[in-house]
Amino acid sequence: MEIQLYNITKRFGEVTANDGISLDIRQGEVIALLGENGAGKSTLMKMLFGLYPPDEGSIIINGHETLIDSPQKAMSLGIGMVFQQFNLIPALSVLDNLLLAYPKPPFWTFRRLFGAGAPQRKVLAYLEELAPGLDPNTLVRDLSVGQRQLLELVKVLNLDAKVLILDEPTSVLPPQEAERLWGLIRKLSDAGRSIVLITHKMQDVMACAHRVVVMRSGRLIKTLSREDYNEASLVSLMMGDSNRRSEIDTTPLPEVTGRPPRVLIRNLHAHQGVQSIDDINLNIGAGEILGIAGVSGNGQLLLADALVGLASLTRGEVILDGITLHSASQAPKTSERIAYIPEQPAVNAVAGDLSLTTNVALSHFRQLSFFPAWEPEETLTLNIIHRYQVRPDNPALLAGQLSGGNLQKLVVGRELHGRPDLIVAAYPTMGLDAGAAHDIYQALFAKARDGAAVLWISEDLDDLMAYAHRIAVLQGGQVSGLFDPKTSNRLDIGRAMTGEKKTTTEHIPTPAEAHPRTAS
Amino acid sequence: MTSSTSPVLKFGLRLLAGPAGAVLVMAATFVAAALIFFAINGREALSLFHEMVMGAFGDGYSFSETLVKTAPILLTALAVALPARLGLISVGGEGQLYLGALFGTGAVLAAVEQPGWLLMPLMLTGAMAGGALWGVIPGLLKTRLGVNETISTLLLNYVGVLLVSFVVHGPWKNPNSLGWPATIEFPEGAILPQFFDTRVHMGLIFGVVAAIVLHILVTRSRWGLGLQVSRSNPRVGTTAGISYERNVLIVMAVGGLLAGLAGIAEASVIQNRLQDGLASGYGMTGFLVAWLAGQNFLRIIPLSVLMGGLLASADSLQLYAQLPKASADILQALLFITVLAVSSLWARRRAA
Numbered sequence: 058m059e060i061q062l063y064n065i066t067k068r069f070g071e072v073t074a075n076d077g078i079s080l081d082i083r084q085g086e087v088i089a090l091l092g093e094n095g096a097g098k099s100t101l102m103k104m105l106f107g108l109y110p111p112d113e114g115s116i117i118i119n120g121h122e123t124l125i126d127s128p129q130k131a132m133s134l135g136i137g138m139v140f141q142q143f144n145l146i147p148a149l150s151v152l153d154n155l156l157l158a159y160p161k162p163p164f165w166t167f168r169r170l171f172g173a174g175a176p177q178r179k180v181l182a183y184l185e186e187l188a189p190g191l192d193p194n195t196l197v198r199d200l201s202v203g204q205r206q207l208l209e210l211v212k213v214l215n216l217d218a219k220v221l222i223l224d225e226p227t228s229v230l231p232p233q234e235a236e237r238l239w240g241l242i243r244k245l246s247d248a249g250r251s252i253v254l255i256t257h258k259m260q261d262v263m264a265c266a267h268r269v270v271v272m273r274s275g276r277l278i279k280t281l282s283r284e285d286y287n288e289a290s291l292v293s294l295m296m297g298d299s300n301r302r303s304e305i306d307t308t309p310l311p312e313v314t315g316r317p318p319r320v321l322i323r324n325l326h327a328h329q330g331v332q333s334i335d336d337i338n339l340n341i342g343a344g345e346i347l348g349i350a351g352v353s354g355n356g357q358l359l360l361a362d363a364l365v366g367l368a369s370l371t372r373g374e375v376i377l378d379g380i381t382l383h384s385a386s387q388a389p390k391t392s393e394r395i396a397y398i399p400e401q402p403a404v405n406a407v408a409g410d411l412s413l414t415t416n417v418a419l420s421h422f423r424q425l426s427f428f429p430a431w432e433p434e435e436t437l438t439l440n441i442i443h444r445y446q447v448r449p450d451n452p453a454l455l456a457g458q459l460s461g462g463n464l465q466k467l468v469v470g471r472e473l474h475g476r477p478d479l480i481v482a483a484y485p486t487m488g489l490d491a492g493a494a495h496d497i498y499q500a501l502f503a504k505a506r507d508g509a510a511v512l513w514i515s516e517d518l519d520d521l522m523a524y525a526h527r528i529a530v531l532q533g534g535q536v537s538g539l540f541d542p543k544t545s546n547r548l549d550i551g552r553a554m555t556g557e558k559k560t561t562t563e564h565i566p567t568p569a570e571a572h573p574r575t576a577s
Numbered sequence: 578m579t580s581s582t583s584p585v586l587k588f589g590l591r592l593l594a595g596p597a598g599a600v601l602v603m604a605a606t607f608v609a610a611a612l613i614f615f616a617i618n619g620r621e622a623l624s625l626f627h628e629m630v631m632g633a634f635g636d637g638y639s640f641s642e643t644l645v646k647t648a649p650i651l652l653t654a655l656a657v658a659l660p661a662r663l664g665l666i667s668v669g670g671e672g673q674l675y676l677g678a679l680f681g682t683g684a685v686l687a688a689v690e691q692p693g694w695l696l697m698p699l700m701l702t703g704a705m706a707g708g709a710l711w712g713v714i715p716g717l718l719k720t721r722l723g724v725n726e727t728i729s730t731l732l733l734n735y736v737g738v739l740l741v742s743f744v745v746h747g748p749w750k751n752p753n754s755l756g757w758p759a760t761i762e763f764p765e766g767a768i769l770p771q772f773f774d775t776r777v778h779m780g781l782i783f784g785v786v787a788a789i790v791l792h793i794l795v796t797r798s799r800w801g802l803g804l805q806v807s808r809s810n811p812r813v814g815t816t817a818g819i820s821y822e823r824n825v826l827i828v829m830a831v832g833g834l835l836a837g838l839a840g841i842a843e844a845s846v847i848q849n850r851l852q853d854g855l856a857s858g859y860g861m862t863g864f865l866v867a868w869l870a871g872q873n874f875l876r877i878i879p880l881s882v883l884m885g886g887l888l889a890s891a892d893s894l895q896l897y898a899q900l901p902k903a904s905a906d907i908l909q910a911l912l913f914i915t916v917l918a919v920s921s922l923w924a925r926r927r928a929a
Contacts, residue, residue, distance in 0.1 A: 406813060
């Protein structure tokens with residue numbers, strides 16, 4: 058199957074997400090669609106998958122111009138897409154999830170009637186091929202992220218997809234699982250399927266792409282074949298002039314001898330729904346950036362909630378500057394000394410039907426007078442809007458009218474203004490373009506330079522290795538390893554993420570013991 | 578020619594697409610539905626409708642009767658609208674009204690010998706406490722045990738109504754009433770002030786003042802902001818340090834207190850005693866008014882007057898047209914359905 062995208066343009070309001078993009082997808086080929094977050098890669102592929110129509114341009118399949126107006130249409134044409142967010146039902150088994158997505162048996166066919174019959178074997182055929190060891194009766198909630206992703210892939214293959222679109226598939230995987238996925242992608246392309254790999258990671262491209270298409274701010278910058286590129290040339294194409302990682306100053310503060318760490322996390326236990334954290338012992342010094350690595354869903358968010366005072370502890374305590382802030386004996390309570398950037402700020406940190414100004418004022422709600430004066434709040438909001446380039450820049454708009462990325466910038470700005478003592482940031486740059494991510498890192502780490510303790514949860518090991526002073530890995534709700542990014546390698550951290558080996562946590566140099574470093 | 582007429586036409590169309598147009602269409606649809614209802618009953622539809630409007634707003638006396646019925650509707654509507662501002666769906670106005678009457682009457686019976694300056698405040702305090710209690714109980718059930726407030730308020734309505742029934746059949750029954758289940762008549766000092774020789778009483782003033790005060794508090798104050806935030810995103814509210822639990826108790830208590838005032842006003846002014854069937858249906862009417870008004874306290878005031886008029890006119894329908902009393906309920910239902918249908922239709926058209 059040959060697909061040509063011709064001169065595709067897509068606008069969202071004033072933003073041009075795709076600007077006249079032409080691209081062809083050939084049979085049996087792995088194309089990497091490379092670009093920073095916000096470059097327009099996903100938008101382009103969502104149009105091919107029928108999620109929204111292009112404003113201009115056409116899609117030509119096997120020589121015929123084709124209108125793809127729904128994902129159903131795309132799937133009937135043999136185009137399948139695996140998204141970053143999985144579409145699985147955790148309470149059902151692997152087999153049930155596959156059956157739900159399988160088109161052939163009508164809904165009144167009870168699965169029990171299949172027995173070990175032919176339809177079931179058909180549904181499971183790809184699963185056995187891709188993951189031979191996986192029992193189809195396992196509940197999806199017991200699967201690892203990598204296995205869930207495989208399951209999504211099997212669902213798409215079951216629909217007989219000739220063209221597979223994978224949206225940032227390795228962003229959720231630890232290094233070893235990513236390698237396995239690359240192998241799988243090569244195998245599928247050898248079998249004649251075309252694969253579009255949406256990614257912002259160089260390793261993905263180097264590992265399995267036949268061709269790479271570089272996109273930047275909605276435009277196609279260049280299409281290169283395997284022999285025409287190397288990592289360095291791709292980075293500069295992808296970033297343009299915005300490769301500014303080196304400008305971020307994360308030099309640790311000089312340690313004053315005898316000064317205890319600002320934040321002591323002692324013996325922390327908590328559970329909430331299916332998540333739990335057990336026996337977490339960590340400390341964060343003044344100006345220290347403690348990175349939390351780990352495959353998502355291993356207790357990161359609960360740890361953040363427990364530190365902030367949103368989740369109740371079952372045991373242990375959190376001490377800030379010598380004062381017990383949270384303990385198992387008291388009801389959870391938030392404090393204005395702690396700044397919190399939760400994951401998905403658009404969902405977890407703003408009230409969508411209130412104005413931007415109101416949402417900014419929430420960070421110091423307790424200090425507002427009974428009939429709040431709104432002028433200073435509006436001034437503050439305007440400052441944040443300008444500093445972080447929030448669009449549209451009208452503080453009277455309702456938060457729900459802004460895009461997720463812009464809300465994220467607003468929330469970061471809100472949380473980082475003033476002088477928080479502890480900053481808890483969960484995936485603060487997720488989904489943002491390179492420039493915005495850079496601004497956020499700069500602001501966040503500048504607070505560390507001012508003396509705040511920073512706990513930074515991230516899925517991006519590259520970023521963690523570049524900026525964090527220490528990295529703690531969470532696995533199954535426990536700290537499975539504590540690393541100094543300067544002396545550790547990715548694979549060791551990856552092993553701690555999957556729980557293959559417990560790394561000793563006995564001697565970890567504090568930032569000042571190690572040499573003060575300037576960013577590399 | 579067309580160039581001169583089209584701007585007018587365009588303006589007209591735009592007006593029709595806005596809220597004014599919606600109200601216009603609502604009124605027209607309701608009138609049409611009411612006329613059809615009368616016609617089905619074999620009456621002279623137009624004259625009956627005229628009779629109805631006159632019965633509600635035609636002269637001083639009818640209008641005063643409309644306002645008499647407005648007061649409890651207004652207060653119970655507020656008792657529903659305030660919790661709704663926190664995202665709670667309370668249907669407990671009726672029970673709170675009865676509890677207000679019960680506790681208020683209890684205070685009157687206990688202090689019946691006292692002079693008016695003491696008796697009146699005691700009665701009102703009792704009424705507010707009773708209503709608030711019937712709001713706080715579902716509030717506590719909600720915050721402590723996670724019991725759905727809609728179910729608990731609904732069920733407590735029955736408890737409230739039957740508690741009143743119990744006391745007037747039993748311990749509080751007036752021995753001289755020849756078996757009629759009611760308390761003794763309220764003494765002079767326990768009858769709320771009325772205006773201009775009509776039955777319009779202080780309860781209406783309480784309602785209007787409460788509506789305005791609540792409107793200011795909810796839209797302007799930090800507390801009101803807290804309610805908005807908690808309703809919109811409870812997690813964000815908790816992070817900002819807004820206590821959802823405390824706010825649940827506050828809105829349920831204040832709402833109950835207002836409905837309790839409605840109850841004691843009915844007992845004191847309208848019935849002069851506590852008896853069965855004190856105010857059947859006001860709580861439910863108040864609920865509907867609150868939702869029709871979109872929980873906007875200021876909009877509740879005119880809507881309560883309108884609904885009071887509808888109830889008042891039912892009396893005149895009975896009198897002049899020999900239509901059963903239930904026709905008022907039917908007209909009320911027609912009005913609600915019309916308003917809800919038209920407003921949803923307009924909202925959908927605006928979204929499209």
